[in-house]
Amino acid sequence: MQNFARKEAPELLSLLGVSHCYRRGKNVIPILIDVNLVIRRGHTCALVGASGSGKSTLLNMLGLLEKPTGGALTFKGHSVQNADADQLAHLRNREIGFVFQSFNLLPRLSVVDNVALPLSYRGVSRRQARRLALEQLALVGLADRAHCKPADLSGGQRQRVAIARALVGRPALVLADEPTGNLDSQTAKDIMALLLGLNREHGVTLVMVTHDVELAKQFDRRIQVIDGELHEEGAHGQP
Template identity: 50%
Template sequence: MTESAPPLIEVANLGKDYPTGAGVFRALDDVSLRIAVGEFVAIMGASGSGKSTFMNLLGCLDRTTRGSYHLDGQDVGRLSSDQLAALRNREIGFVFQGFNLLPKLTSLDNVALPLMYAGMGREARRRQAQAMLDRVGLGERSHHTPLQLSGGQQQRVAIARALATRPRIIFADEPTGNLDSETSRQVMDLFNQFNRKEGITLVLVTHEADMAAYARRRIRFHDGRVIEDVVTEGVPA
C-alpha cells in the first residue's frame, strides 16, 4: 500500500476485554495496523491468541473496548446497531468453517438470502444468485439442499453467498477446517482467483500454514498482540 492510498481497514490501539469469574480477560491489546484494498491477508495464531476476536471486530460482529476502527473511512465505533448491519450487508461477506447454510433451503435460495436482506426483488436476486453459483462451478446444483452436497460443495455455496452482494471484503474464518486436503486446495484456489483477478480484499483466519501460504501478507497473534506482520509471495492464481 502506498502512503497516499487510503486503507480499507485501519485500526489503532485496538483492545477487547471480556469479564470472567477470575477478572477481566484481555483478548486483544493495543493492536494497530492497516489493510489496503485488494490485499490477501492471513491471520494466524494458536487457540486463544486473539485472531478470531480480531476478525469478529473487523467484521463488525462485535464492538471494541478501546481504540479505533475505521472501515472504508467510516468510524465503526460511532455507528448504531442498524448502521452496522447495513455496513455488513453492503461491504462485507463471511465464510465460516461450519458453512452456516440453512438446511431446508436450496443452494440458490441460500445464496439469494443476503440479496433479499439488501432489498433486491425476487427475480433479480435469483438471477444474481444463479450467476454466482455458476462462477463457483455449482450452477447445476442450484436446486440441491446442503444435505445433498459434499462438504466442499457446501463451502463453495457459502463462498457464492458471501460474494452475492459484491462486497469489498471477505472474512473467512477457518474455511477449510472441515475439509480434506484436496478440497481445501480447491477452495483456496477459488479465494485466490477472486482476490487476484477481481481485487476483492480477503482476510483469512487460519492455523494451517499451507492455507496461509496463499496469502501475500501474514499477521500472527500471540496473547492478544501482533507479534509478526510480514509480506509473502503467496500462491499465483
C-alpha cells in the first residue's frame, strides 16, 4: 500500500479570481464571486453548502462543464479559458471521472459494459476495454456481478459500478456529486469508505459535494460555499 504525501503534492487544478453569473432578462445573477481555489494531486476536498449556494456550479467548473465568466481556470498548469467544446470533452474523458447521486448507468448494458463505456469513447478496443473494466470492478468488490444488468443490483452496488466507471480511465480527478444521497446510512458509510480508501491507496484526487457535515469531516479539506463565496476550514495547500 502506498501512502501519498499531501502537503507537497503538485497542483492539479486552480481557480484564480473566478466569478460566474447567469443572465435572466436584463438581470445579472451572481453565482460565484471571486473564487480562489487550488486542488492538489492526491487530496480530498468536500464542498458543503445550502441548495442554491453555488456548490454545484463550482463542481461543474472543476469538471470543465462550465467556463467562468471572469477569472482564470487552469488544469495541470494549462489555461482552459480558450479551449473549445471538443477540447474540453477530450480533457473530461481523459482526465476527469464523475460519480452522480442517481448513478447514471445505462439499463440495457451489462455492468462490465457500463464500466467500459468511457474507454470506448477513446477508441479502445472492446476486448481491452472489457478487460480493464473487469479489473476495476474487482477493485470495488463487484467482479462477480460483471455480467448482470444494473436493475439486478442494489443501490450500493450500482454506486460501486458508477465509481468503477469513473476510475476505469485512470483520471487525474474524480468529482462526486452527492454520491450517497440515495443510499441508506450503512451503505453510504461503505461507499465513503471505498472512495476514501481509493484515495489513500491509489492517490485518487477526490472532490465531493455533500450536505452531510459528518461525511465532510473525513476529508482533508472542507469548503463551505455561502452565497457564491468560499469559506474553508482544515485547509492544506491553499492558493
